[in-house]
Amino acid sequence: MIKDFKAFLNQGNVMGLAVGVIIGAAFGTIVKSLTDDVLMPFISFITGGGVDFTNKYLVLSGGEKVTADMTLAAAKATGANVMALGSFVTAIINFILLAFVVFLLVRQASKFIAMPEAGPTQVDLLTEIRDELRKK
Numbered sequence: 001m002i003k004d005f006k007a008f009l010n011q012g013n014v015m016g017l018a019v020g021v022i023i024g025a026a027f028g029t030i031v032k033s034l035t036d037d038v039l040m041p042f043i044s045f046i047t048g049g050g051v052d053f054t055n056k057y058l059v060l061s062g063g064e065k066v067t068a069d070m071t072l073a074a075a076k077a078t079g080a081n082v083m084a085l086g087s088f089v090t091a092i093i094n095f096i097l098l099a100f101v102v103f104l105l106v107r108q109a110s111k112f113i114a115m116p117e118a119g120p121t122q123v124d125l126l127t128e129i130r131d132e133l134r135k136k
Helices: 002-009 012-046 072-077 085-112 122-135
Strands: 058-061 081-083
Touching: 002 012, 012 085, 072 081
Parallel strands: none
Antiparallel strands: 058 081
16 A cells, blocks of 8 residues: 555656645735735725725624724624625635636646647548548
8 A cells, every 4th residue: 555655646646736736825825915915905095995895894793882983803803793795805806816817827838738739530531531442
């Protein structure tokens, strides 16, 4: 079993997957920072400071102690059950950015990787053989 496990680990696909997961996690952190620290403040600035997604939430229950000017963290600290809509919007933006970058990477990689050209189909080959036999 140990021999099989070593053979499994030595396969190129396993190592490539491990590297991909590690780089993907690091890249996810970069995209999260880009969204939280650059894009969301910029959106807030463009909208005149009126949109701050980090503190947009909806109180579901236990909102007696929650005031309108409380941050999300303060509302959670009161024990209120809150739905963090702003965090969800930020996560969606993170996903869209990450998906777009992955799309660009795959698109660029497909240009570098030569795809094997499709040869003639079986029908084409059979037609060619038939035509050659008719000539004789």
